[in-house]
Each structure stands twice: as C-alpha cells, then as structure tokens.
Amino acid sequence: MGRQRRRHPALEGIDAAALAEFRAGLRRRYTDDEILAELRASAVRLGRSPTMREFAGDPDAGVHPQTVIEHFGTWNAAKRAAGLQPRRFISREELVTQLRELGEELGRTPTVRDIEERRGRMASKSLIWHTFGSLAAALKEAGFDVPVGEERLERAIADGAVLARELGHLPKMAEWKGARARDVTLLSEWQVYRLVDVNPGAWSAFQFLVSQRLHEEGIEVRADGTVEAP
Structure with a gap:
C-alpha cells in the first residue's frame, strides 16, 4: 500500500480555537472595500480580470488570494463584487x-x-x-505517476496482496473501501470493480487474481480465502 505521509509534530499541537482566533485577526486586517480596491488595481495593471495565480504573482498586490476567499467565499464572488468579470477560460x-x-x-x-x-x-x-x-x-x-489500463490493475492486485497479508484473508469490498479511507493512493473499490470487468462477480474475480499473486509469492490461500502467515 502507499506510504502514509507523516504529519509535522507542530501540526499535531495546533489548538483549533487559537487558530480560529488567529484567522479572524488576519481577516480584520483588511476591510472588504480595501480588498476590492486591490482586485481592481491589479486588473488595471494586468489589463484583464486576474486569476488567483496572477493576483498572487502581482508584486504590487498587498493581499493574499486566500484572504480574498476568506472574505468573499470564492474567488469569482470577490471579482463580481469588485465589478470584474470572472474569467471563464483557463488555459x-x-x-x-x-x-x-x-x-x-x-x-x-x-x-x-x-x-x-x-x-x-x-x-x-x-x-x-x-x-x-x-x-x-x-x-x-502534470508529471504525476498515474497508472493506466493494465498497469492500474497490476497495481491494484499488488495492493490487494499487501492488504490480504495484513487482514489474514482476501479483502472484501467493504474492507478495501475502509483501507482506501486510510490511504487515498489506493484505487476506489468501484474502480477496481470496473477494471476487472468480469460479470457477474467482478470482486470475486479480483480476489482470485490476488490469491494467484499470493501463490506466486509463496503464500498459501485456503479455500475459504484465509491467508496463511508466511
């Protein structure tokens, strides 16, 4: 299964109430009118309604895009309030x-x-x-490692073998769903279901593929789906 990213220790100690108070203090630094003025000025400098990225990259803009969103809910809502036309096209x-x-x-x-x-x-x-x-x-x-086609199924089978060893039996659909809730790098159970494309009984077909992989790794899978510890 995919490696879980470790949270920085400082993040574990954040007090939710203190963070909310801090954010509220930041919001009080700017009035809505001041933010709208910043948006309009940036539009004049750019010659067009700015995207979030363009506004963040504007050296003369004194407000962060996230502050704009915290005040108005969304980027486009802020631009409408400033009298700017939201840009429909993104390259x-x-x-x-x-x-x-x-x-x-x-x-x-x-x-x-x-x-x-x-x-x-x-x-x-x-x-x-x-x-x-x-x-x-x-x-x-965008440069991410994204498996496609047969490669996706191959990765799912490998992940299934790892999960089976952890569970002590071939993973059920609900157990796979629970595993994905803990590790979002896994395919969803329905993605796996569609990849196998065997009807009826796509999930049992996937379990069969996982059992074959375990056999290849020298691990016995009994008829009831339990996995013998290596």
Missing part, C-alpha cells in the same frame, strides 16, 4: 500548474475529492475532464 497550462501546486500542498497525487474540497480555489473537476478527457490524463500531464 491547459494553468490547469496543469494548479494540479502541480495542489500535489505539492498535499505531498501526494491529488484525487477527485481533493479537487472538490477546493471549489473556488481551483478549476472544477468538470473543466479538467473537458480539457484532458480524464483526471488521470491531466495528472500524467
């Missing part, structure tokens, strides 16, 4: 950059859930799908 290069920056923030390959949780901060998943054809294609173009 392929900008989308790739957004995915790379998200990956750096997370310390791993982004998932659909990560993108959905950042609505307003980055492009929608529908725009990414429309531009690249799939999230996997977009992630590969």
